[in-house]
Amino acid sequence: MKRDILIIGGGPAGISAARFAKLMNPKLEVALVRTSPLMVIPCAIPYSLGRAVPRDSIVIPDSMVTGVGVDLLVDVVVEVKDKVATLQSGEKIEFDKLILAVGSKPIVPPIPGADLENVFFVKDRNSMIRIEEALERAASVVIVGGGFIGLEVGTELRRRGMDVTIVELLPHCLQTVFDEEFCEAAEFKMRSEDIRICTRSTAIGIEEDRGMKRVHLDSGVDLLADVVIFGIGVRANTDLASKMGLELGRFGVKTNQYLETSREGVFAAGDCRTKINFVTGKETPVKLASIAVWEGMTAAANAISEHRREFPGVIGAFATKIFDLSLGMAGLNEKMAQGEGIQYVVGTCEVPDKHPATMPETRNLFLKLIFDRASGSIIGAETQGGDSVGELINFLSFCIGKKMKVDDLVFLQHCSHPLLTPLPSSNPVMLASKDAMMKM
Amino acid sequence: MKRDILIIGGGPAGISAARFAKLMNPKLEVALVRTSPLMVIPCAIPYSLGRAVPRDSIVIPDSMVTGVGVDLLVDVVVEVKDKVATLQSGEKIEFDKLILAVGSKPIVPPIPGADLENVFFVKDRNSMIRIEEALERAASVVIVGGGFIGLEVGTELRRRGMDVTIVELLPHCLQTVFDEEFCEAAEFKMRSEDIRICTRSTAIGIEEDRGMKRVHLDSGVDLLADVVIFGIGVRANTDLASKMGLELGRFGVKTNQYLETSREGVFAAGDCRTKINFVTGKETPVKLASIAVWEGMTAAANAISEHRREFPGVIGAFATKIFDLSLGMAGLNEKMAQGEGIQYVVGTCEVPDKHPATMPETRNLFLKLIFDRASGSIIGAETQGGDSVGELINFLSFCIGKKMKVDDLVFLQHCSHPLLTPLPSSNPVMLASKDAMMKM
Numbered sequence: 001m002k003r004d005i006l007i008i009g010g011g012p013a014g015i016s017a018a019r020f021a022k023l024m025n026p027k028l029e030v031a032l033v034r035t036s037p038l039m040v041i042p043c044a045i046p047y048s049l050g051r052a053v054p055r056d057s058i059v060i061p062d063s064m065v066t067g068v069g070v071d072l073l074v075d076v077v078v079e080v081k082d083k084v085a086t087l088q089s090g091e092k093i094e095f096d097k098l099i100l101a102v103g104s105k106p107i108v109p110p111i112p113g114a115d116l117e118n119v120f121f122v123k124d125r126n127s128m129i130r131i132e133e134a135l136e137r138a139a140s141v142v143i144v145g146g147g148f149i150g151l152e153v154g155t156e157l158r159r160r161g162m163d164v165t166i167v168e169l170l171p172h173c174l175q176t177v178f179d180e181e182f183c184e185a186a187e188f189k190m191r192s193e194d195i196r197i198c199t200r201s202t203a204i205g206i207e208e209d210r211g212m213k214r215v216h217l218d219s220g221v222d223l224l225a226d227v228v229i230f231g232i233g234v235r236a237n238t239d240l241a242s243k244m245g246l247e248l249g250r251f252g253v254k255t256n257q258y259l260e261t262s263r264e265g266v267f268a269a270g271d272c273r274t275k276i277n278f279v280t281g282k283e284t285p286v287k288l289a290s291i292a293v294w295e296g297m298t299a300a301a302n303a304i305s306e307h308r309r310e311f312p313g314v315i316g317a318f319a320t321k322i323f324d325l326s327l328g329m330a331g332l333n334e335k336m337a338q339g340e341g342i343q344y345v346v347g348t349c350e351v352p353d354k355h356p357a358t359m360p361e362t363r364n365l366f367l368k369l370i371f372d373r374a375s376g377s378i379i380g381a382e383t384q385g386g387d388s389v390g391e392l393i394n395f396l397s398f399c400i401g402k403k404m405k406v407d408d409l410v411f412l413q414h415c416s417h418p419l420l421t422p423l424p425s426s427n428p429v430m431l432a433s434k435d436a437m438m439k440m
Numbered sequence: 441m442k443r444d445i446l447i448i449g450g451g452p453a454g455i456s457a458a459r460f461a462k463l464m465n466p467k468l469e470v471a472l473v474r475t476s477p478l479m480v481i482p483c484a485i486p487y488s489l490g491r492a493v494p495r496d497s498i499v500i501p502d503s504m505v506t507g508v509g510v511d512l513l514v515d516v517v518v519e520v521k522d523k524v525a526t527l528q529s530g531e532k533i534e535f536d537k538l539i540l541a542v543g544s545k546p547i548v549p550p551i552p553g554a555d556l557e558n559v560f561f562v563k564d565r566n567s568m569i570r571i572e573e574a575l576e577r578a579a580s581v582v583i584v585g586g587g588f589i590g591l592e593v594g595t596e597l598r599r600r601g602m603d604v605t606i607v608e609l610l611p612h613c614l615q616t617v618f619d620e621e622f623c624e625a626a627e628f629k630m631r632s633e634d635i636r637i638c639t640r641s642t643a644i645g646i647e648e649d650r651g652m653k654r655v656h657l658d659s660g661v662d663l664l665a666d667v668v669i670f671g672i673g674v675r676a677n678t679d680l681a682s683k684m685g686l687e688l689g690r691f692g693v694k695t696n697q698y699l700e701t702s703r704e705g706v707f708a709a710g711d712c713r714t715k716i717n718f719v720t721g722k723e724t725p726v727k728l729a730s731i732a733v734w735e736g737m738t739a740a741a742n743a744i745s746e747h748r749r750e751f752p753g754v755i756g757a758f759a760t761k762i763f764d765l766s767l768g769m770a771g772l773n774e775k776m777a778q779g780e781g782i783q784y785v786v787g788t789c790e791v792p793d794k795h796p797a798t799m800p801e802t803r804n805l806f807l808k809l810i811f812d813r814a815s816g817s818i819i820g821a822e823t824q825g826g827d828s829v830g831e832l833i834n835f836l837s838f839c840i841g842k843k844m845k846v847d848d849l850v851f852l853q854h855c856s857h858p859l860l861t862p863l864p865s866s867n868p869v870m871l872a873s874k875d876a877m878m879k880m
Contacts, residue, residue, distance in 0.1 A: 016865050023878065044796055044858045053858075057798035064865075278853075289864035290856040298851065309851070317855035326860060330853075356484055358497035390860030391831035394867070397853050398835065402842065411738065411749070413718075413770075413837050415757035416730040418484045418493075420766060420830030424729035425456050425504075427834070438463065 002094040003031045005303055006085055007070075008077050008240065009101030010034025011042070012289040013270025015064055016296030017099045021304055022068040028304065031071040031093060033085070040125045043289055046149065049131060050156020059125070080244050083265075097265050097303040100241060100253060101296060104234035104271035104287055109144075113206025118213060119228045122149055131229065138226035139163060142215045144203045146173030148320050149231035151186065155322050158195050165196040165223050167203055167215070169232075177318050178382055179333045179368070185384055189325045198223070234287060236272045249274030251285040258308045259299040267303055269295035278313035278401065279332050279379045280340050286316040317397035319390045324363075328393030331380035331400040334370055343373040347406075347436025353386050355416075355423040365389070367428040369396070369409075371436050376405040383428075388421070396429070406440065409433035442534040443471045445743055446525055447510075448517050448680065449541030450474025451482070452729040453710025455504055456736030457539045461744055462508040468744065471511040471533060473525070480565045483729055486589065489571060490596020499565070520684050523705075537705050537743040540681060540693060541736060544674035544711035544727055549584075553646025558653060559668045562589055571669065578666035579603060582655045584643045586613030588760050589671035591626065595762050598635050605636040605663050607643055607655070609672075617758055618822055619773045619808070625824055629765045638663070674727060676712045689714030691725040698748045699739040707743055709735035718753035718841065719772050719819045720780050726756045757837035759830045764803075768833030771820035771840040774810055783813040787846075787876025793826050795856075795863040805829070807868040809836070809849075811876050816845040823868075828861070836869070846880065849873035 005021050007014045010032055018032045040048075044058040065072050076088040085093045106121040108114055118138075120131045135141070141157055143150045146168030158164045166173065172183035173190075187197055201217045206228060208214075215223040236252030247254045247262035252274040259267045270292035277284040291314050302308045317330040337344040346368060353365040365385030372379050381396035383389050399409065410433045416424035445461050447454045450472055458472050480488075484498040505512050516528040525533045546561040548554055558578075560571045575581070581597055583590045586608030598604045606613065612623035613630075627637055638657060645656045646668060655663040676692030687694045687702035692714035699707045710732035717724040731754050742748045757770040777784040786808060793805040805825030812819050821836035823829050839849065850873045856864035 012864055019865075023874065041795060041858070041863065043856065043864075047799065047858050052800065053796055053798040057796045288856070290854050290867070293865045293867075294851060294853060315853045317853055319855040319857040319860050321857065321859040328855060330855070355481060356493055356497045358493040359487065360492065387827065387860055388831045390855065390857060391828045391835060394852075394854045394861075394869075395831060395835035395838065397855065398839075401853050402844075402848070404842075408842070411734060412834075413734060413755045413757055413841050414730050414834045415759040415768060415770065415830065415837065416483065416728070417759040417761065417830060418481070418487050419761040420759050420827055421834075423481065424452055424483075425459075425733045427730070427733075429834075434463065 001029065002096065004028040005030045005097045005099060005300070006093055006095035007032040007099045007101055008085070009103055009270065009272070010036065010039050010065070011101065011103045011270060011292065013103070013292035013296035014099070014101035015060070016293040017101060017269055017300040018065050018070040019068050020297040021300040022070060024301065025304055026069065031073060032065055033073045033075055033077055033087065033093070035074070035076050036124055037074050038125050040128065045122055045128050046152035046156045048128060049135065049153055050159055052156060055129070055132065077240060080240065098267065099299050099303060100261070100266065100268040100272055101270045102237045102240060102272045105237050106230065107233045107235050109203070109230070109232065111203060111205050116206055116208065116213065118226065119206055121230045122153065134227050140225040141227045141229060142167060142213070142223045142225040143229050143231060145231035145233070146197065146199070147176065147231060147233065148174070148318070151190065151322055152320060153229060153231060154190065154195055158193055165198065165225065166190070167201050167217060167223070168197065168199045169202050171199055173197060173199065177329050177333070178327065179335055182327055182382055182384055185325065186322050186327060189322050193323055234271065236274065238272060241268070241272065250283045251275065257310045258302045259295060259311055260302065267299040269299040276313040278315045281313065284314065284316070286314055288316065288318070290317065312401065315397050315400050317393050319393055325384060326387055326389040327384045328389040329382045330393050330397035332370055333380055333382055334368070337370055337380065342379070344379065345371045345373050345436045345439050347371065347432040347434070347439070349428050349431035349435060351422040351426045351428055351431065353388055353422055354420070355418050359418055365422065365428055367432045369432045369436060371406050373440065376407065376440065377403045378406070378409065392428070406433050406437050410437055441469065442536065444468040445470045445537045445539060445740070446533055446535035447472040447539045447541055448525070449543055449710065449712070450476065450479050450505070451541065451543045451710060451732065453543070453732035453736035454539070454541035455500070456733040457541060457709055457740040458505050458510040459508050460737040460740040462510060464741065465744055466509065471513060472505055473513045473515055473517055473527065473533070475514070475516050476564055477514050478565050480568065485562055485568050486592035486596045488568060489575065489593055490599055492596060495569070495572065517680060520680065538707065539739050539743060540701070540706065540708040540712055541710045542677045542680060542712045545677050546670065547673045547675050549643070549670070549672065551643060551645050556646055556648065556653065558666065559646055561670045562593065574667050580665040581667045581669060582607060582653070582663045582665040583669050583671060585671035585673070586637065586639070587616065587671060587673065588614070588758070591630065591762055592760060593669060593671060594630065594635055598633055605638065605665065606630070607641050607657060607663070608637065608639045609642050611639055613637060613639065617769050617773070618767065619775055622767055622822055622824055625765065626762050626767060629762050633763055674711065676714065678712060681708070681712065690723045691715065697750045698742045699735060699751055700742065707739040709739040716753040718755045721753065724754065724756070726754055728756065728758070730757060752841065755837050755840050757833050759833055765824060766827055766829040767824045768829040769822045770833050770837035771818070772810055773820055773822055774808070777810055777820065782819070784819065785811045785813050785876045785879050787811065787872040787874070787879070789868050789871035789875060791862040791866040791868055791871065793828055793862055794860070795858050799858055805862065805868055807872045809872045809876055811846050813880065816847065816880065817843045818846070818849065832868070846873050846877050850877055
């Protein structure tokens with residue numbers, strides 16, 4: 001049977017493409033092929049490792065795909081030629097449109113000892129289970145990589161009572177996303193919970209040492225731990241795209257603004273696709289499940305409809321929580337704006353996130369907004385505080401996408417409640433925008 | 441000394457007008473006259489009554505006004521003639537522009553016993569202190585009025601261990617703001633915490649009964665309690681405006697789109713002003729501190745600048761928390777849209793507010809969005825769930841104000857984190873908008 005749409009990859013991009021295609025037109029024949037028998041929510045892996053949630057609860061149920069009438073095949077696509085995909089099992093699937101959603105692969109550094117027992121890369125359910133088994137017998141861990149995954153795994157393992165050390169190449173953890181003051185707040189929080197952090201350090205080799213692992217850093221320091229976990233980023237999976245002869249960009253499969261690759265009728269979505277930054281118009285390595293979901297929907301919409309939907313470029317909206325400190329970011333931070341030679345204006349504010357500030361569980365919310373000086377449009381936001389940070393960054397990401405001006409954000413119709421928000425006169429978006437307005 | 445701007449009223453509208461005027465032009469001579477020696481954060485009164493916060497911590501420091509160089513006078517304005525205000529003390533203040541921000545007064549029903557001891561109206565710091573003193577010696581309370589203030593006071597007094605009964609005129613509590621399903625969720629939560637609710641009931645009289653108060657309801661039921669608190673709404677304070685001969689609207693002082701009253705150079709902001717609904721263009725009685733703040737800023741901006749800022753009408757963004765249930769609303773609800781004869785489409789979704797749903801403290805988030813069928817623009821939002829409701833409603837209020845289309849909200853660049861948001865594929869705004877899109 002010929003499929004209207006074949007989707008390769010069962011992660012966030014693949015699932016959302018499959019669901020959206022069936023939502024728009026239930027009569028379409030849609031098939032999804034993926035390699036893993038079980039998919040997990042990728043960003044929930046640290047919380048399974050930390051035992052905050054039961055392992056099986058982070059499995060994405062197949063019914064997400066099969067429940068809407070999409071055929072699910074667990075197999076490996078070994079070749080795509082003309083409009084036929086050949087699977088490892090020998091099966092051949094004829095298709096009209098193809099959506100590549102094959103995701104990314106963890107970066108494995110070429111250092112001695114990276115293949116030792118109890119040295120891990122956070123990747124999929126199998127790697128997660130192997131890490132969990134090793135952690136059962138472990139008291140100490142070295143985490144190489146001070147990005148989101150490294151800090152979240154570190155936080156959760158520390159909560160379990162383990163001895164945790166984080167190794168980061170750059171001067172600060174989280175530095176690829178946040179400005180210095182936010183990175184320092186995150187580091188302060190981790191250190192106050194007795195996590196050791198070695199910044200400006202590279203792991204150059206790992207050795208066995210009496211049942212433990214000895215991690216050599218380029219600084220000369222050696223770290224000893226039961227388990228080593230690498231979280232130094234991921235790289236687009238372009239294996240199949242290369243075989244198919246599709247054009248590649250700097251950070252993955254290249255597409256046009258409709259997410260169509262260099263081959264007509266073949267789309268790419270999610271981590272395997274190289275992305276264009278919404279603000280700068282340049283290629284960016286950013287990879288997020290939330291972007292993948294959105295690209296999956298867009299690719300599906302464009303695969304099935306004549307009315308093509310243009311993809312405006314990625315903003316990149318991040319959120320994380322380190323112990324009780326939540327952080328969020330969207331668009332460009334100040335350093336990125338500087339690096340792009342953009343003339344910008346910064347507005348900041350710091351306010352209690354409930355009112356009055358004596359309210360139990362009140363946290364200080366710090367917000368930094370970046371505006372383009374010439375147009376007055378918001379191009380970036382960074383914030384830290386309590387849990388309201390998540391929805392606040394969603395709001396600001398939306399504002400960046402809609403090119404809202406400083407004026408739109410000063411004169412804001414917002415709600416206010418003692419237990420849920422800052423004072424009515426202290427809406428943080430309003431205050432930080434006012435601060436920027438005064439500097440324009 | 442002649443003042444550039446005289447502000448009458450020291451609540452949210454007056455304070456924000458004063459601060460904004462000085463922010464825009466520090467050289468302006470600005471004076472603010474208010475009647476109360478101490479101002480409190482109005483929406484925090486229930487939390488002082490409930491002892492969640494110390495009484496003095498809800499006082500708004502005078503430095504909010506004086507700290508930016510505004511002259512503060514505690515006095516009563518008895519007359520405004522030409523460009524001179526006369527105070528009770530005899531002092532006369534000459535001004536160039538006047539901003540009326542005299543707020544509202546609680547509605548006192550004309551029933552026997554409303555003036556008895558231990559029968560209270562929630563109003564200002566003095567009334568709050570009197571209530572607090574009475575509550576020291578009380579075990580039971582009847583609250584007349586099942587709106588926000590009634591439910592919040594009820595929740596907080598129940599938390600203190602008091603016996604609480606709420607009397608509401610309409611078939612449901614919160615019915616002037618929410619659709620039935622949200623009202624019922626709030627009522628269910630209150631009843632599960634052993635608060636009694638008498639709906640479709642009016643208090644028709646109060647009598648002394650052996651040291652307690654006996655509240656007669658029109659249903660024939662009598663309620664006995666130590667203390668009775670009324671929270672049946674507020675009415676614009678138009679006393680001074682009437683004396684001045686300013687034109688009044690249905691719900692307060694009438695202004696044009698620049699917040700200028702029928703007299704040139706005299707502006708009105710906050711609860712004393714009758715408002716225009718952003719969606720319907722009709723007069724609305726809605727009164728909120730957050731709206732007052734925004735009107736105060738706008739009135740100040742228009743009083744000092746030739747470039748006048750048009751006021752687009754009020755959206756009304758509400759949030760409340762009843763025990764652990766947070767609720768929010770902005771714009772029109774479904775019943776209001778029906779009442780206006782608007783052809784609308786509803787989109788809903790219900791998702792766990794963290795992911796996976798086994799994450800500790802996960803709450804179900806229910807979101808209902810109302811779109812205008814003809815234009816596809818969002819005109820209303822209602823939500824209930826955990827604390828993320830506050831910032832979510834801020835976001836949706838903004839979308840209503842910017843007339844965002846269903847399509848803008850389906851293809852959303854959002855963030856996602858296990859501890860802070862639903863799944864990347866389950867952003868509630870995206871899902872509810874998708875649901876609406878399918879019905880259009």
